[in-house]
Structures are given as structure tokens and as C-alpha cells.
Amino acid sequence: xxxxxxxxxxxxxxxxxxxxxxxxxxxxxxxxxxxxxxxxxxxxxxxxxxxxxxxxxxxxxxxxxxxxxxxxxxxxxxxxxxxxxxxxxxxxxxxxxxxxxxxxxxxxxxxxxxxxxxxxxxxxxxxxxxxxxxxxxxxxxxxxxxxxxxxxxxxxxxxxxxxxxxxxxxxxxxxxxxxxxxxxxxxxxxxxxxxxxxxxxxxxxxxxxxxxxxxxxxxxxxxxxxxxxxxxxxxxxxxxxxxxxxxxxxxxxxxxxxxxxxxxxxxxxxxxxxxxxxxxxxxxxxxxxxxxxxxxxxxxxxxxxxxxxxxxxxxxxxxxxxxxxxxxxxxxxxxxxxxxxxxxxxxxxxxxxxxxxxxxxxxxx
Numbered sequence: 423x424x425x426x427x428x429x430x431x432x433x434x435x436x437x438x439x440x441x442x443x444x445x446x447x448x449x450x451x452x453x454x455x456x457x458x459x460x461x462x463x464x465x466x467x468x469x470x471x472x473x474x475x476x477x478x479x480x481x482x483x484x485x486x487x488x489x490x491x492x493x494x495x496x497x498x499x500x501x502x503x504x505x506x507x508x509x510x511x512x513x514x515x516x517x518x519x520x521x522x523x524x525x526x527x528x529x530x531x532x533x534x535x536x537x538x539x540x541x542x543x544x545x546x547x548x549x550x551x552x553x554x555x556x557x558x559x560x561x562x563x564x565x566x567x568x569x570x571x572x573x574x575x576x577x578x579x580x581x582x583x584x585x586x587x588x589x590x591x592x593x594x595x596x597x598x599x600x601x602x603x604x605x606x607x608x609x610x611x612x613x614x615x616x617x618x619x620x621x622x623x624x625x626x627x628x629x630x631x632x633x634x635x636x637x638x639x640x641x642x643x644x645x646x647x648x649x650x651x652x653x654x655x656x657x658x659x660x661x662x663x664x665x666x667x668x669x670x671x672x673x674x675x676x677x678x679x680x681x682x683x684x685x686x687x688x689x690x691x692x693x694x695x696x697x698x699x700x701x702x703x704x705x706x707x708x709x710x711x712x713x714x715x716x717x718x719x720x721x722x723x724x725x726x727x728x729x730x731x732x733x734x735x736x737x738x739x740x741x742x743x744x745x746x747x748x749x750x751x752x753x754x755x756x757x758x759x760x761x762x763x764x765x766x767x768x769x770x771x772x773x774x775x776x777x778x779x780x781x782x783x784x785x786x787x
Contacts, residue, residue, distance in 0.1 A: 428462035571604030588615035612653035658694025
């Protein structure tokens with residue numbers, strides 16, 4: 423059975439500021455996304471717009487979210503709703519009432535209120551696939567020690583489960599590549615129904631360490647780490663964010679790099695879904711984003727499919743019809759107890775890349 427393929431949706435017309443607008447461009451965007459062959463979208467609820475007060479969730483924003491799911495259903499797309507988006511596209515979007523409060527220790531009740539309100543609003547909708555309680559929350563947890571973010575994450579996951587769908591917490595790569603993260607990989611594997619992986623070749627450091635000729639295998643590597651983590655057995659690994667910028671590459675075409683990443687991800691049986699970042703470029707009329715954020719889409723800000731979008735669509739269509747077969751298992755690499763699967767370990771793994779997948783990773787236990 424082939425993996426699901428989707429995109430992290432960025433509204434073409436007004437980015438995620440669209441939550442505060444009255445436009446109805448979701449339908450047009452979803453038509454384009456569906457036409458490229460994708461089956462799902464991951465959407466982001468900007469926290470300040472959904473919860474202007476710690477004790478109040480905006481009914482208008484919730485209705486807008488329900489409308490988005492309606493438009494998705496009309497175009498045959500399933501939706502993952504990501505709720506607490508304080509960190510998104512390089513910006514800290516925490517609401518103003520959090521100015522003097524720690525969202526992970528001093529505002530937990532408020533965050534739980536929003537997660538539960540969103541879960542209740544979308545529960546039972548035909549387009550709802552899953553709920554992601556937060557986008558890369560560990561980025562804002564730098565003041566917390568190992569494991570100290572897990573009580574917060576557990577409460578958010580429990581609140582999201584009221585919707586009756588799979589739940590996850592969309593951390594970045596750090597928990598999978600270290601042993602001292604505020605939310606550990608052991609917790610993620612045990613507590614999440616979909617095991618989340620963000621597999622960026624640049625932000626993981628893979629491009630700098632192993633170069634353009636091998637860094638495209640980073641989704642393979644991180645998925646191997648995730649599936650080897652105790653607690654993940656039998657659960658689908660979701661490569662929730664993967665993407666590449668032409669600003670990062672010198673010798674390999676961005677479309678070629680993208681194709682290689684997708685094929686590596688699809689070759690791993692435990693990978694249940696791959697979600698590209700992003701559907702659309704950010705319009706230049708919105709200033710302040712890092713330069714790379716304006717060009718990560720498969721569709722440009724005028725609604726035209728880019729060459730990388732056409733290539734990704736071709737690969738997705740092929741993989742749906744003929745999923746990649748995993749290569750014969752090579753001798754597994756054992757992750758010894760007490761050693762993190764960091765870039766030092768990853769470099770050893772990249773040195774042993776096979777034609778279809780890298781060597782399997784096994785934990786010492």
C-alpha cells in the first residue's frame with residue numbers, strides 16, 4: 423500500500439492572515455492542489471486570531487475553519503488541523519496576552535481551551551483526517567530541560583482526542599537527533615498516533631555535513647530513527663514537513679533533489695504519509711519573511727504551477743500507481759544506548775546509502 427501524499431497549505435491570496443478575511447479563495451487553491459494529485463492538506467490556525475483572550479476562542483475563526491474543511495471535502499482533500507501555531511514560517515505568532523507568560527508552564531489552561539474548542543468544532547467532519555496540536559512547539563522550549571515539555575504535550579494531545587481522530591504533535595527534527603530535547607523521541611513515539619518527522623535537508627544540518635549528493639536522503643534517515651524508537655512499532659510515520667529551496671543548492675537542480683527525497687521517503691513501509699512544504703509561494707506584498715519562505719511553494723503567488731510542482735506531481739502519480747519496493751535489507755546500524763542519532767551518527771549512515779534506502783537503524787534494546 424502506497425503512502426499518502428499532501429501539502430502544507432499556504433493560502434495564495436492572503437497567507438494565513440486569511441483567517442481574518444472574508445475571501446473565499448480556499449476552494450480555488452484546493453482545486454489546484456487536488457489537480458496535482460495530492461490527497462490531503464495540513465493547515466495552520468494562527469493562535470492570536472483564534473484566541474484573542476486566554477478565556478475566549480473566536481467563534482468567527484472556528485466557523486472559518488469549518489468552511490475550509492467544507493471546501494476541502496468538495497475537492498476530495500482530507501485535512502490535518504494544526505492548532506497552536508506560535509512558531510510558523512520563522513515568526514513567533516504567540517498572542518499578545520502571552521507577553522509575560524510561559525505558554526508551556528503558565529498558560530497551559532488557555533492552550534488546552536483552544537485545542538479542545540478546535541477539536542469540538544471539527545469533530546465528525548468528513549474531511550477531518552487528524553489533529554496536530556502544535557507546529558514545532560519545541561522551538562519555543564529552549565528554556566526547558568529534557569522532558570520538561572512532555573506534561574504540556576500530553577495535556578494538549580488529550581484535549582485533541584475529543585475529536586475522535588488520530589493526534590500528533592508536530593515537533594521539528596531536534597527531538598529525533600538529540601537526547602536532551604524538552605519533548606523526547608520516546609514520548610513522541612509512545613504518545614502520538616502518527617509519529618511526526620520534519621525532514622528538512624538544510625535545517626537538520628545534513629546539507630552542510632554530507633553535501634547535495636546525499637542530503638536528499640534525510641527523510642529516509644529520520645524515518646529510520648523514528649521507526650526504531652520504542653513505542654513506534656505498528657504506528658505510521660508521518661513525514662509532516664519536507665521541502666527544499668533553490669537558495670540552498672549549487673550543483674543539483676531543485677526538482678531533481680525534490681524527486682530523490684520523495685522516492686526515498688516512499689521506499690520505507692512504515693511511512694504512511696508525506697506532506698510537502700508548501701503548496702503556494704508567499705506573496706511579496708507580505709514583507710518581513712526570510713527570503714527562502716517566498717519560494718518554497720509548488721505553485722507560485724499568481725497561481726501557476728512551478729517546475730518543481732510539476733515534477734513532484736509526476737513523482738506522486740507514479741508512486742501511487744507503483745509504490746517503491748524496499749531494497750533487500752542491509753545489515754542494520756545499531757544505535758547504542760547512550761548515543762544520540764545526531765549528525766555524527768547520521769554521517770556514518772549516509773556513508774552506507776544503498777540504491778533504494780539507507781541501512782535500517784535498530785536501537786540497542
